[in-house]
Amino acid sequence: MANYLDISHVSMEFPTKNGPFKALDKVNLKIERGEFISLIGHSGCGKSTVLNIVAGLHQATEGAIILEGKEVNQPGPDRAVVFQNHSLFPWLTVYENVEIAVKQIFKGKKSRAEIKQWVEHNLQLVHMSHALHKYPAEISGGMKQRVGIARALAMEPKVLLMDEPFGALDALTRAHLQDSLMEIQAELNNTVILITHDVDEAVLLSDRIVMMSNGPAATIGEVLHIDLPRPRDRLVLADSPEYNHYRAEVLTFLHQKQAKPDVPMTNKGQQSAPENAQGAPVKKPPELKQVVGG
């Protein structure tokens, strides 16, 4: 099945105070079932916008999202999303955070015992069985992200959408989670779109890396097939010439072809260009403004 997911001529205009702002221009991408796609590009180019349109959270102004031959334009559990800042419900335990999704999606399809089993199974996949009854505030950032992934997996999505899921984590935790994700991927063979600004992450995890040009009116610049055998081991790959070649291609795209004009590129074209030069800003939930009456 060649066209499992078809992102077809998608353009996006946001209405702003200074007139419409064209964020995306005719984004075209066909994705196969079981494929792992990374979306990489400079911060602000429109990666999240693409993902949100696929998720149905935004409506494209032009074009369509076609999943298994049917157009989708509403959010649904068949396109589960893992958000950057975990977005767990802080008043629910780890278990309940997954359960709320499972209960809603498998209402009438799974018995109570099956729901419990399914929730536990998915939390086990991400190695979180030890903290079922902890609250999000009681676990680390990496663990929260694991739970977020478990919640998304538990929806049995046709496509798993991940928006910089490891962006807010430290390098070591990020590596652990990437390994976990590869393990899970080997087992479940999900169709995944992962947004990242980490070149190593993209090369390590993906079948294809989709590189986006800078906005406004961003579109797909280049697509890079990663033909590294699986399972992949970051230690082995570190010395592999193919791996470094792929890495260099992505870096060249980002730092030479799509160099941000406002960022001085001192080490243009050098191998040692900083991989994470533009650490994406870590989104924080809006501060609760408290109003004192009287």
Added chain:
Amino acid sequence: MQSQAQSFMHHTIRYMNLAGFSWLTPVVRLAMGENPREQAQEIARRIGLPLAAILMFLAFWSTAAAQIDTSLGKFPGPAAVYAAGQSLWQDHQASREKETAFYQRQEDRNAKKLAANPDAEVKIRPFTGAPTYVDQIFTSLKTVFTGFIFASVIAIPLGVACGLSPLLNTAIAPIVQVLKPVSPLAWLPLVTMVVSAVYVSEDPLFPKSFLNSAITVTLCCMWPTLINTAMGVANIDKDLINVGRVIQLNWFTQVRKIAVPASLPAIFTGLRISLGIGWMVLIAAEMLAQNPGLGKFVWDEFQNGSSESLARIMFAVVTIGFIGFVLDTVMLSLQKMVAHDGEQQH
């Protein structure tokens, strides 16, 4: 063993923090033999310091009071106020004894009657003594909670609606801003007239004066809850809403399972401010509405003008302040309980 004691201590401290007794934690730590020197310093700081300030305040009060001559005699100092408190307590106990005796007498009489004639009709007449100071306190609490509950029942759903709908919020914001600063003294005459006109019944469930005070409390204290709830709902993390959309919760479930729990901390912040305002406003409302309660007590003593009146009023002031403090502490504990950022204690 060691670790069990530790965990016991941590639990105790956690509950004390929740209940607003965090100033007692060094005492617990000291009792558990943790770092005696540090704990002693902590006790001196957190208990000793406020205690010293209270003593200084009492000293200032009693010297200042001795300087003030009123038409009812000297302004009462702490000692006079303490004595007034004692006498109010004795009055209360005396009244309760009378009441018990009154019912006992009736029961004895009825028992005798029944012994003589098993078919005799027996009645128990209710005791009709004047309400004591303690009764007044409970009336005031009942009134303020009635008003507060009315306010919450109106303000929370309305606040949720405003938070969900920017249109509704924009529409009613000016009305709220104008009504918010209105004093209870302005509301009361209006409430009184409306209640008299609307609430007509032969055998009313509540006295009118009670309703007047409670509704005035409602009108004055609903605004902080309304505003905070709206703000809390409007500021929910967008991603949480999006999770709800992805799993396709319907609108009502979205509100019930996401919007309301997510804004509970904001709602409780509002409720706490509301209850504080309600209690403050109640005394004025009771005074004017002649609803039995602490406000009426103060007013009656003022009208009496006996030599003990000022001390009694001052005792009422202390009582009002203390109850306000307790109410605030309780609300603060509730607020901490629903807070999501549960600080890690282990």
